[in-house]
Amino acid sequence: MSPISSDEQLFNDLQSLLAEVFKVEVSQIDPSAQLGEWPAWDSMAHMDLMVALEERFGVEINADTISQLISVPAILEHLRTNLNVRS
Amino acid sequence: MSDHKLHIRPQILIPAHLIGPIQSKLAYIDESISYAQIAGDGSDIELRLRNSADQAKLADLEAKVQSVVAEMATGAMQPKVEILEDYLERSVPFPADPVPELIARNEVSLEHSGIYSFGPLVSKLIEGFENYLLTLASTFDAKPHRFPTLISAEKLGRVNYFRAFPHSLTFATHLREDLHVINDFSQHAKYEETGLNVSPDSFSKIQALLSPAVCYHLYFSLADKPLPGGSLAATSVGHCFRYESTNMNSLERMWDFTMREIIFVGPADFVLDSRESARKQVAQFLETIGMAYKVESANDPFFVGEFRKQAAFQNAFQLKYEVRARLPFKDRTLAVGSYNYHQDFFGRHLNITLPDGKPTHTGCVAFGLERLAYAFLCQFGLDPAAWPAPIREGWRG
Numbered sequence: 135m136s137p138i139s140s141d142e143q144l145f146n147d148l149q150s151l152l153a154e155v156f157k158v159e160v161s162q163i164d165p166s167a168q169l170g171e172w173p174a175w176d177s178m179a180h181m182d183l184m185v186a187l188e189e190r191f192g193v194e195i196n197a198d199t200i201s202q203l204i205s206v207p208a209i210l211e212h213l214r215t216n217l218n219v220r221s
Numbered sequence: 222m223s224d225h226k227l228h229i230r231p232q233i234l235i236p237a238h239l240i241g242p243i244q245s246k247l248a249y250i251d252e253s254i255s256y257a258q259i260a261g262d263g264s265d266i267e268l269r270l271r272n273s274a275d276q277a278k279l280a281d282l283e284a285k286v287q288s289v290v291a292e293m294a295t296g297a298m299q300p301k302v303e304i305l306e307d308y309l310e311r312s313v314p315f316p317a318d319p320v321p322e323l324i325a326r327n328e329v330s331l332e333h334s335g336i337y338s339f340g341p342l343v344s345k346l347i348e349g350f351e352n353y354l355l356t357l358a359s360t361f362d363a364k365p366h367r368f369p370t371l372i373s374a375e376k377l378g379r380v381n382y383f384r385a386f387p388h389s390l391t392f393a394t395h396l397r398e399d400l401h402v403i404n405d406f407s408q409h410a411k412y413e414e415t416g417l418n419v420s421p422d423s424f425s426k427i428q429a430l431l432s433p434a435v436c437y438h439l440y441f442s443l444a445d446k447p448l449p450g451g452s453l454a455a456t457s458v459g460h461c462f463r464y465e466s467t468n469m470n471s472l473e474r475m476w477d478f479t480m481r482e483i484i485f486v487g488p489a490d491f492v493l494d495s496r497e498s499a500r501k502q503v504a505q506f507l508e509t510i511g512m513a514y515k516v517e518s519a520n521d522p523f524f525v526g527e528f529r530k531q532a533a534f535q536n537a538f539q540l541k542y543e544v545r546a547r548l549p550f551k552d553r554t555l556a557v558g559s560y561n562y563h564q565d566f567f568g569r570h571l572n573i574t575l576p577d578g579k580p581t582h583t584g585c586v587a588f589g590l591e592r593l594a595y596a597f598l599c600q601f602g603l604d605p606a607a608w609p610a611p612i613r614e615g616w617r618g
Contacts, residue, residue: 170565177566181530185296197301200537 144213148206151190155183168205180204191217225270229283231290235263238300242532243293246525248466249388250285253278255467266290292525300536303518306504309547309554311513315602318550319595320472322603335469335476339591342603345615346594347479351458352616354481354588357502358456361495363483366457368438371429376441380570382433385531388524391431391462391476394424431462435482436585443486444571448581452487454495458590472595473555482587488575489564492584496560499586503544503558510609512546513600519543519559540564544588546596557596558588 145165152167153160156174169175175183184195187209193199193216203209235243240259247257247266256269266286274282323329328340339347371393377383383390396403402423410419432438435457458481465474485495500516507514519541520532535541540562545554561584567573568580575581597612605613 173569176569177534177564178530181534184533185530196298197533197537200298200533201539 141214144217145210147190148210148213151186152183152206155179155186163206165206168208170204187213193217225273227268227270227274227279227282229266229268229286230264231266231294232287233290233294235259235290235294236297236299237261237263239263239294239297242522242528243290245465245468245522246289246293246388246528247286248468249524250289251282253282257467289525293528295529297529298533298536300520300532301518303539303542304515305500305542306514306516308507309513309515311511313511313513313547313549313600314607315598315600316549317602319598319603323598326603328603329472335465335474337472337475337477337591339594342605343591343594343598346597346612347590349612349615350588350590350593350597351481353506353611354483355456356616357499357506357586358454358483360502361454361483361485361499363454363456366439366455368432368435368457368459370432370460372432372437373441374427374430376444377430377437380437380440380567382437385521385523385527386433386463389433389463389465389522391433391464392427393429393431394427396423397425431477432459433461433463435459435461435480435587436484436583439484439486440567440571440573440583443573443581445573447574447576448486451576452485452491455484455486457482457484461589472591475591478592479590480587481590482585484583484585486573486581486583489582492562492582496562496584496586500542500560503586507544510597510612512597513549514544514546514557514596515554516542516544516560519556538562538564546593546600548596548599550599555592555596556589557593558586561585561587 149160149163152163156163156179158174164172167175169180180200184200184203187193187203188195191213193213199212203212240261240263244257244259247268248254253270253272253274254268255271256267258267259265260267268282268286320329323343324331326340326342328342330338330340332338396406406419406423410417412418438459439455439457458479460477461480462477464476468474469476483499485492504516518536518539520535521541523531542560543556544558544560546557547554563583565580565582567583568575573581601608
C-alpha cells in the first residue's frame, strides 16, 4: 500500500480502483455514484469493492462499513478520516 | 454406520459462526462422504466414508475439504447478529421428541430420504397455520396466486440462482424423444441400490427444475414490464424443493416441503414497511399461541464460492431475519419462517420497473408449513386437548 498524501491523489486512486472493480473506463466513474443507482454497482460488485478497498487502502471492512460505504462521497470521507489525508 | 473415519485438521481455524455453514456444505463435496462433523472449537473435521479409501482418494478428500474451508473462512467477517424478538424461554408444555409417536400413529411416513407424507392430525395442524397466514395476507390485501411446481431453467439462470445455490437444485427431465431410448427404458428400467439404472444419455436437456421457492414465479410473471399500479402484495402456497444430501436426516430438512409466502413488490419503503408490519403481526400470533421462539438476522445457504460475499452483504444490509422456534427435546432452534428483503435485485435482473423507471424492490414473508407444524408439535405434543385453543380450533381468525 503506497502512502496517500493529498485529497486529489486519494480521489484519483479511488477512481482507478472503482474503474477496475466495475470494469469500466475511469472517465465513466461518476463522483456522486452510489450502490443501486448505477448498473455496474450491484450487490456482488459492492462486495468486490469492499475487498478491494481493504487490500488497496488497508481499511477495516465489517458489517457497518459494508452498509455505510455505499457512495463515492461516503467512501472518500471514510478514507480521508481513516488514512489521515491532507485536504 | 460406516467405520471408515477420516480426521482432517483445517489449515484455517474455523470460526464458531461458520461451523454450521461449512459443515452443511461438506455433505456435497464427495459422494463417498456419509457424515461430516466439525469440532466445536473449529480445529478438527471428522468425515465418515461409505467405503474404505486408498491414499489417493484420501488426499483428494482432504484437498476438497481444505478448499471449502479456505473459500468460506478466509477473510470472513464476524456477522452482526441482531435479535429482534427473543421468547425462547417461554414455557411450553411438551419436553419430548414427538417423531417416534408420529411415526407409530402413521402421522409421519418416510417415503424416501427427505420425502415425507403426513396424516390427518398434522394436516389439520398445517391447515390451521395456513388459515392464520391467509388472515395475515388479507391485512395487506394480498391477492391469491397459484404457481407451478416446475420452474423455468432459463428464468432461474437470469436471477443467478445457479451461481448462488447449485448444490440444492432439483432437476426435472424426461426421456428424449427417440423410439429406441423410450423402448429401451420401458423394457429395462428398474430401481437398483442407488437409483434407476438409466443412462444419463437417455434424458433430455434440462429445461425446467422443481421450484426452490414460491415468490420467484411472481417476479417472473412481472418481468420486462412496468409494475401495474406501482406496488402490489400477493400470496401463494407451493411445494419447494431443496436437495440437502446427507443433511436430510429428519423432518428438519426435507427435500420437498410446502411454503406459504406473502410477497411485496414496489418501492423500497412499501416493501420494508410491509415486511415490518408482517413481523409485528406474526409476533402477536406467536404470543397468542405461546410458542417459544426468537427472530434474528440470518443469511441464505449460498454455496461455497458465493457464501462469503453474499452472506456478508445480506448481514450488513439486514436483508433476512429468521423465526427460529425452540425444539425443547434437543435444546436447539429450527428456522420455521423468514422475513426477506431483496432490495432491487429481482427488479434489476428481471427488468420490473416502477413508475419512475427505476427497478422495483421486492420482499417476502415465508413460512415452511411442515417445519412450523413440527416445531409446534415439539413444544405442545400430539394431544390437541393440550394445544392452545386458536390452534385446536383451526385458527378461524
